[in-house]
Amino acid sequence: MTRNDHNISRKSISEAALKVLYRLTNSGFRACLVGGGVRDLLLGIQPKDFDVATDATPEQVRELFRNSRIIGRRFRLVHIRFGREIIEVATFRSHSSDSPKTELSTEGRILRDNTFGDIEDDAMRRDFTANALYYDIANFSILDYTNGLKDVENRTLRLIGDAETRYKEDPVRMLRAIRFAAKLDFEIEELAGEAILYCGHLLAGIPPARLFDETVKLFHCGNAVRVFELLRSYDLLQYLFPALNEILKGEPAEAMLDFVDQGLVNTDNRINDDMHVSPAFIFAILLWPAVHQQAMKLQSDKLRIVPALLQAGSDVMSRQLEHISIPRRFSQMARDIWTAQPKFQRTQGKHPARLLSLPYFRAAYDFMCIQSMVSLIPANLCLWWTDYQKTNPPPTHSRRQREPRPQRRRKRNVD
Structure with a gap:
């Protein structure tokens, strides 16, 4: 979709995200805004954060930005800090179970996914079509490899690929489906919804610490009432x-x-x-x-x-x-x-x-x-x-300022 056919303006993109996009592009790499930021801008919602996808490796991104650090083992990403704002940069990935850099559990859950690929591969490994849209800073076009634009227009949340397989790869995707549907007033596509009923038990194997993060995101999305209804409707409340x-x-x-x-x-x-x-x-x-x-x-x-x-x-x-x-x-x-x-x-x-x-x-x-x-x-x-x-x-309560612990006096050596 060319610039004349969509409503996204660079004025709506944070200055920090634009800096990252332009520096990568000027250094010879391909760089696109991706995911929820693009989706929200199309819906007329100002995103709270921006993610960037590129063909530069994490090490190459790290060399370009001194204010960055590589994080993660399961998914290696680069966080670039601009004051309080963090721009997350991911290298285009290709989901290949044969790659030594991709590791799956016996249940099909992704344990590690660091096989790099091109932008088309990257789009197909994302979870929902609405999150697989790319804003190309080179020509200001929107790239759509999964028919996501139509789903955004129809407010439909559709998984990319076989629904049960995608939930087995990462069961938290079921909670993300609930959150996006509630937050954006989307309808979960029928096959994606039916698969939740079959795969809900997989949430029992998710680490409790990760479920805390996802639960807070769910109930702080701005439509907790709808979240609660959907959790009950899809019988997921029992796992939380x-x-x-x-x-x-x-x-x-x-x-x-x-x-x-x-x-x-x-x-x-x-x-x-x-x-x-x-x-x-x-x-x-x-x-x-x-x-x-x-x-x-x-x-x-x-x-x-x-x-x-x-x-x-x-x-x-x-x-x-x-x-x-x-x-x-x-x-x-x-x-x-x-x-x-x-x-x-x-x-x-x-x-x-x-x-x-x-x-x-x-x-x-x-x-x-x-x-x-x-x-x-x-x-x-x-x-x-x-x-x-x-x-x-x-009364107003301020955090107590901790007094420095008294240091133990060192004994002087007497010769």
């Missing part, structure tokens, strides 16, 4: 949040379902308003039905509510960590949010000021207000705390 999935397969209270939905709406609103959202909050929301259910059982055994929440939160989080490796700073904050909930009932004396002074107060307050919106707790409780903050602004 088995405790929640078990409750949903039973007969959960309608108010608890409304709570999860409203929590996701709250997250979407903050993301779309460019407000900060901690991963701890989304985990606190999605694990709360299981924590609340277990805490109520413990409380019925004459354990007070806060100790019951502490024990339930610890048990549920421990089981969750077997599936998703949640960093301690987020898992602890989720537990703090849970155990803070009964404390909002104490509105007399010094209790409100103490709660207000806690660093996680705002997240716990938002969590409590979501409960009040769906009638899990009295609605006037959220109103009371909202009014209280107007006359008693919460």
Whole structure:
């Protein structure tokens, strides 16, 4: 597609990405903008980052850019840093199972993929047609080897090649399909969707640390409500949040379902308003039905509510960590949010000021207000705390500056 036939302008491409494209081109290499950046620009969305594909090897790219470093073993890439912006540069790859630089597991999963090829080969090894579009800086044309332009126009998410084979190569592609469909308002093509139902169990073999990254991307994509619907529809929730999935397969209270939905709406609103959202909050929301259910059982055994929440939160989080490796700073904050909930009932004396002074107060307050919106707790409780903050602004919490550790004095050698 020539420049006159598409809407992509260099004004929409970051200065850093243009520098990379032009330096590679001027050095005799072929360089193209590729992937989500091209897709988003065609859709009228300003990309958050830009990726470049080239026929230069990682070592050749590294020689051209002093502000770069080669990363990865499974896929060797080059990251070029311009201040806070990082441009990711990948060499054109050719997917060949016979190459010594390509390694597959017995299940067909890609363990290593560093066989280089040409741009046509590179397009065919990408996951979805919508992500296999190239913006050629040499003549400003769009190169389409997989009919991706038509799929972008029709808002269809279609896998390149046999769907089951592509999911076996990398099961995380199923989660990427969910994310792109929700974020871009695309429909997952029928064969790609059917294969998810057959291949979902492969997610059980993905390292929990990688699933944490993908889960955060899913629920911070700006349409977490749709993500949740699709995860349930394709029966993938069980591999990410088995405790929640078990409750949903039973007969959960309608108010608890409304709570999860409203929590996701709250997250979407903050993301779309460019407000900060901690991963701890989304985990606190999605694990709360299981924590609340277990805490109520413990409380019925004459354990007070806060100790019951502490024990339930610890048990549920421990089981969750077997599936998703949640960093301690987020898992602890989720537990703090849970155990803070009964404390909002104490509105007399010094209790409100103490709660207000806690660093996680705002997240716990938002969590409590979501409960009040769906009638899990009295609605006037959220109103009371909202009014209280107007006359008693919460303190600003800054990170403590660590004092340098005192160094041990060296003993002087006495001759």
